[in-house]
Amino acid sequence: MKVKQVMLANPRTLHCSKTLLDASHLYRQTKVNCAPIVDDEGNVVGILTVFRLIEAIEEGATFDTRVDQIMDTNLQIIDEDTCFKDICEQTIDRLLIFNKKQKLTGVLTRIDLINKVHGALENTEHKLAEAFESNQELRSIIEASYDGIIVVDSQGLIQIVNKSFFRVQGFHDDPTGDSVEQLLIVCRDLVIQVYRQVMAEGKVAFARYKGKDLTELGITGSPVLDEQNHPERVVISIRDFTELNQLKLQTARFSQELKSLRAKEQKDLIYHSSAMERVVNEALQVSGVDSTVLITGESGVGKEVIARTIHRNSPRAEGPFIQINGGAIPENLLESELFGYEKGAFTGANKEGKPGMMELANGGTLLLDEVGDMPLNLQVKLLRALQEQEIYRIGGRVAIKLNIRILAATNKNLENLVAEKKFREDLYYRLNVVPIEIPPLRERKSDILPLAKHFLDKVNNKYQLQKYFSYEVCKLFEEYNWPGNIRELANLVERLVIMSEQDAIFPDQLPPSLFAKFSASPIRVAIDQLIPLKEAREIVETELIVKALKEYPSLRRAGEVLGVAHTTLLRKARSLGIPYND
Numbered sequence: 001m002k003v004k005q006v007m008l009a010n011p012r013t014l015h016c017s018k019t020l021l022d023a024s025h026l027y028r029q030t031k032v033n034c035a036p037i038v039d040d041e042g043n044v045v046g047i048l049t050v051f052r053l054i055e056a057i058e059e060g061a062t063f064d065t066r067v068d069q070i071m072d073t074n075l076q077i078i079d080e081d082t083c084f085k086d087i088c089e090q091t092i093d094r095l096l097i098f099n100k101k102q103k104l105t106g107v108l109t110r111i112d113l114i115n116k117v118h119g120a121l122e123n124t125e126h127k128l129a130e131a132f133e134s135n136q137e138l139r140s141i142i143e144a145s146y147d148g149i150i151v152v153d154s155q156g157l158i159q160i161v162n163k164s165f166f167r168v169q170g171f172h173d174d175p176t177g178d179s180v181e182q183l184l185i186v187c188r189d190l191v192i193q194v195y196r197q198v199m200a201e202g203k204v205a206f207a208r209y210k211g212k213d214l215t216e217l218g219i220t221g222s223p224v225l226d227e228q229n230h231p232e233r234v235v236i237s238i239r240d241f242t243e244l245n246q247l248k249l250q251t252a253r254f255s256q257e258l259k260s261l262r263a264k265e266q267k268d269l270i271y272h273s274s275a276m277e278r279v280v281n282e283a284l285q286v287s288g289v290d291s292t293v294l295i296t297g298e299s300g301v302g303k304e305v306i307a308r309t310i311h312r313n314s315p316r317a318e319g320p321f322i323q324i325n326g327g328a329i330p331e332n333l334l335e336s337e338l339f340g341y342e343k344g345a346f347t348g349a350n351k352e353g354k355p356g357m358m359e360l361a362n363g364g365t366l367l368l369d370e371v372g373d374m375p376l377n378l379q380v381k382l383l384r385a386l387q388e389q390e391i392y393r394i395g396g397r398v399a400i401k402l403n404i405r406i407l408a409a410t411n412k413n414l415e416n417l418v419a420e421k422k423f424r425e426d427l428y429y430r431l432n433v434v435p436i437e438i439p440p441l442r443e444r445k446s447d448i449l450p451l452a453k454h455f456l457d458k459v460n461n462k463y464q465l466q467k468y469f470s471y472e473v474c475k476l477f478e479e480y481n482w483p484g485n486i487r488e489l490a491n492l493v494e495r496l497v498i499m500s501e502q503d504a505i506f507p508d509q510l511p512p513s514l515f516a517k518f519s520a521s522p523i524r525v526a527i528d529q530l531i532p533l534k535e536a537r538e539i540v541e542t543e544l545i546v547k548a549l550k551e552y553p554s555l556r557r558a559g560e561v562l563g564v565a566h567t568t569l570l571r572k573a574r575s576l577g578i579p580y581n582d
């Protein structure tokens with residue numbers, strides 16, 4: 001601090017001819033306790049303090065006495081740029097302060113000095129208290145951080161460690177004062193690497209630690225720069241992502257479970273296989289958005305069922321689900337079915353006009369079933385309607401705005417149809433936004449029995465029956481390749497339940513395509529002479545029935561093994577003359 005910063009600047013002066021009364025007026029007016037005395041040229045010739053004035057009055061001077069008669073002429077003059085601490089050591093009462101041009105710029109008395117020092121002390125104390133408070137605040141902030149924080153100085157020594165650091169690292173001993181290199185933590189090497197990088201480059205550095213069991217730590221080093229922009233310490237924060245990762249995993253599992261539960265809730269959607277689970281999950285995933293979905297798969301695999309599942313789980317669930325079959329409706333009717341018509345549009349048309357399927361589906365979902373069978377000229381109109389989201393009824397002039405979600409289904413290979421120019425490429429891309437392919441039943445064998453059971457329960461409930469399939473029938477169901485897929489299975493189950501006379505359904509009631517497998521036994525029968533077929537059949541049947549009845553005391557079980565109903569077995573045994581006591 002310089003003297004000019006503490007002196008009383010630009011003091012009022014008194015001319016040497018002035019009296020003590022003038023001096024005391026000056027003291028009172030300016031609230032100072034000394035005044036420099038100047039001559040006619042303005043040169044400082046003395047100084048008069050209040051103390052000296054009182055002393056002079058006591059010694060007999062009056063208020064009319066001239067100031068130059070009692071003023072102090074022993075002048076102590078110093079430069080205004082002198083260091084404050086240098087003058088503190090001098091035993092002075094008063095000082096006159098001059099600038100480099102020897103012009104009086106201020107005065108300084110012992111009282112001023114004491115006041116200044118006292119003021120400065122108070123100021124320092126205040127600043128210290130403030131610094132202490134903000135330091136405390138800073139420590140509390142560092143402590144409150146959920147991230148682990150360590151502050152390392154430029155020598156690599158740890159200055160501050162917060163509580164979270166101990167939590168993140170499972171650390172017990174306080175490493176404050178240790179070298180960062182001595183840390184015994186899992187990500188020590190990365191912490192050192194980050195510290196060194198920040199010290200070398202003076203800017204923020206990152207590193208990521210990935211351990212086992214989802215453990216993941218993010219390490220960030222930030223420099224604290226000195227006045228020369230050199231890092232004087234590094235604040236290293238360690239963020240623990242492990243819990244977040246565990247939560248993410250848990251959330252993913254829960255949402256997967258939720259999806260499966262939601263899917264299983266769909267009463268009419270039966271599946272067990274992972275292939276079908278994937279399909280259902282895709283359907284549920286896509287149900288939340290309005291994207292067009294192209295559902296492919298062989299006939300009868302459940303394309304419509306999946307389309308309904310998408311609609312039922314979509315925000316449009318409350319809206320209509322309209323289905324139009326491109327293959328089932330004659331070509332000349334398809335256009336009016338799709339777009340509707342105005343009254344008098346063509347001969348034979350309804351007098352009032354009629355809305356088309358697209359219009360009826362407004363606010364809901366339109367399933368274009370068998371889309372591969374749609375005639376080319378209609379494909380163009382369909383594409384335009386999908387792109388412009390509006391249609392005109394046949395014979396109509398007013399555009400009807402569409403708000404529909406399109407689902408398309410086909411058992412044809414649309415790519416092949418595009419190559420053969422039977423399906424428009426642009427429409428194909430417009431429909432194939434999200435493809436969902438449903439595998440045939442033979443590729444998801446674990447679905448066969450749950451589906452068979454589902455259809456059996458339905459028919460049993462409908463007709464108040466208790467029919468069931470024998471073990472062999474179930475085996476044959478699983479082995480069969482179901483060219484008609486689920487539709488074939490559903491129809492067969494209904495037929496078997498209705499046609500069978502007893503509760504158990506055996507292989508001999510199955511259609512030949514299925515029964516053939518059963519009868520094609522791999523067991524070979526040795527033949528050494530030619531005999532009539534009827535005779536041969538009777539010999540083999542007798543042997544088998546005798547053997548079965550011997551091994552299985554229950555007629556029902558013996559029948560099951562032979563693949564016939566127990567009533568059939570009994571009838572056969574009797575006709576072949578095999579004794580049986582029931």
Ligand SMILES: Nc1ncnc2c1ncn2[C@@H]1O[C@H](COP(=O)(O)OP(=O)(O)OP(=O)(O)O)[C@@H](O)[C@H]1O
Binds near residue numbers: 271297300305490
């Ligand atoms: N996962 C399933 N759970 C229960 N029933 C199903 C399932 N999949 C299909 N079905 C039933 O099988 C029959 C045929 O299904 P759907 O009509 O959906 O097949 P598709 O693939 O659309 O057939 P197509 O190509 O001939 O139009 C329907 O009676 C349907 O209810």
